[in-house]
Amino acid sequence: MTNLVLSDMYIYPVKSLAGIRVTRWQVVATGFKYDRKWMLIDAERQFLSQRRLPRMALIKTTLTDSELILSAPGMDDLSLPLEPTMGDIINSTIWHDHVDTITVSFEADAWFSCFLQIECRLVYQPDAAIRPVNPDFANPEDQTALSDGFPFLLISENSLVALNKAMQINLAMARFRPNLVVSGCDAFDEDFWRQITIGTIGFRLPKPCSRCSVPTIDPATGKTGKEPLTTLNRLRKWQHKVYFGQNALHDGLGMLSVGDSVQINLTGTQQPPL
Numbered sequence: 510m511t512n513l514v515l516s517d518m519y520i521y522p523v524k525s526l527a528g529i530r531v532t533r534w535q536v537v538a539t540g541f542k543y544d545r546k547w548m549l550i551d552a553e554r555q556f557l558s559q560r561r562l563p564r565m566a567l568i569k570t571t572l573t574d575s576e577l578i579l580s581a582p583g584m585d586d587l588s589l590p591l592e593p594t595m596g597d598i599i600n601s602t603i604w605h606d607h608v609d610t611i612t613v614s615f616e617a618d619a620w621f622s623c624f625l626q627i628e629c630r631l632v633y634q635p636d637a638a639i640r641p642v643n644p645d646f647a648n649p650e651d652q653t654a655l656s657d658g659f660p661f662l663l664i665s666e667n668s669l670v671a672l673n674k675a676m677q678i679n680l681a682m683a684r685f686r687p688n689l690v691v692s693g694c695d696a697f698d699e700d701f702w703r704q705i706t707i708g709t710i711g712f713r714l715p716k717p718c719s720r721c722s723v724p725t726i727d728p729a730t731g732k733t734g735k736e737p738l739t740t741l742n743r744l745r746k747w748q749h750k751v752y753f754g755q756n757a758l759h760d761g762l763g764m765l766s767v768g769d770s771v772q773i774n775l776t777g778t779q780q781p782p783l
Contacts, residue, residue, distance in 0.1 A: 513771035515707050516666060517682065517690035522577055523631075524548035524655045525558035526568045527728060528686060533766040536710055536759055539640075539653055540660030541688060543572060543591065547613070548601070548655045549621055549629045556603045556655070562625055563726045563733055579620070587620045589613060593633045601632055603655060609638040610655075642758065646715040651758050659756035662718055663689040663699060671696035672753070676740045684724045684737070687754060691771050699755045700783075701776045708769035711760035717780045719750040747781035755780075 521528040524545045535542040549557040549565075559565045571578040572591070579587040596612035610632035612618075617631040634640070634655050642651040643658060653660040664687040673679050682690060689707065691699065702714050720741060725733050741751035 513691055513693040513773070515689060515765060515767055515769040515771055516692035517687075518765060518767060519683070519686070519688055519690075520544040520572075521686065522547055522570045522572060523568070523579070524556065525565050525723075526570050526579070527566060528683065529570055529572060530683075533764060535764055536762050538762070540656070540759065543577075544660075544688065545653075545655040547577070547631060547633050548603075548610070549625075550599070550601050550610075550632055552628050554599055554601050556601065557625075557627075557629055559723045559726050560721055562627065563731045564625055565731075566726050566728045567731045568621075568624065581624045584620065584624055587617060589617060589631075595635075596633075599630070599632055604657065606640060606658075608634060608640045608655070610634050646756075647758055659716070660759060661688045661712065661757035662754050663687060663691065663712075663714065663757045664754040665694050665696065665699050666690060666692040667694060667696040668699065668753070672737060672740065672744075675744060676736050678736060680724070680737060681728075683728055684726075685720075685753060686723065689757065689765075693771070700779045700781070702755065702773055703777045704773075704775035706772040706774060708763070708765050709761065710763055710765065711774070713758045713760065714755040715758065716756045717752040718754040718756050720753050724753075745781070745783060747783060752781045752783075 518531050518534055519528040520541045522543050551557055568581045575591055577589045593613050599610050600607050601610045613631045613633055621629050621631055639652055642653055669682055705712050724737050745751050
């Protein structure tokens with residue numbers, strides 16, 4: 510494992526909407542800055558995702574120095590401030606977690622409700638609303654924003670190459686919604702990594718990422734297919750779940766850039782134990 514490199518990075522400002530490919534980005538306490546700081550909730554204050562609404566994949570996000578800009582087919586662009594003014598506090602639910610969020614605007618709620626054809630609200634996680642990571646896999650000080658559970662997801666380029674070869678199709682890495690993509694290692698080497706350093710920031714990889722239906726959704730059309738879940742069920746299944754990529758926690762703050770070196774500091778048994 511020589512010359513391992515951070516080859517790609519992605520952020521997802523609004524949970525489960527299209528992401529943004531970046532070349533240099535700041536790491537803050539919750540992960541990448543602005544990563545999953547916003548999300549959509551339904552009338553029961555439950556988070557919404559592409560699992561339930563594949564059409565969410567069609568909503569694109571852009572960041573400027575001061576705004577989050579959202580665009581969708583047939584809709585005028587919606588521009589929102591990066592630092593929302595204080596709205597109503599809503600205790601929102603993400604799986605088994607509850608986190609205090611604030612409403613963004615009636616305009617945003619109407620925009621999303623119109624496009625998705627469901628009553629929903631856009632909420633934002635203020636910095637004061639600390640959301641800890643599952644203590645079974647994390648230290649007490651670890652936190653995340655509005656992700657499913659961890660601040661980072663890491664996948665190696667050659668893992669996708671191997672999966673595409675097995676499927677005999679060519680899915681893009683964006684289907685799998687990683688934050689960190691690493692090149693220079695063999696396929697699925699990341700299954701064995703426990704502690705790594707990217708640039709100057711240390712990471713722990715405590716748990717493999719079990720995959721849901723989202724990677725089956727074509728980001729260009731919002732339509733759902735059978736792959737990659739069919740092939741993952743054949744090759745990467747353990748205890749009734751399928752796995753691709755590794756969840757990661759960070760031990761420092763600072764900047765990451767595409768091209769940063771990746772050092773493997775500690776390895777362990779394969780996770781999942783396939």
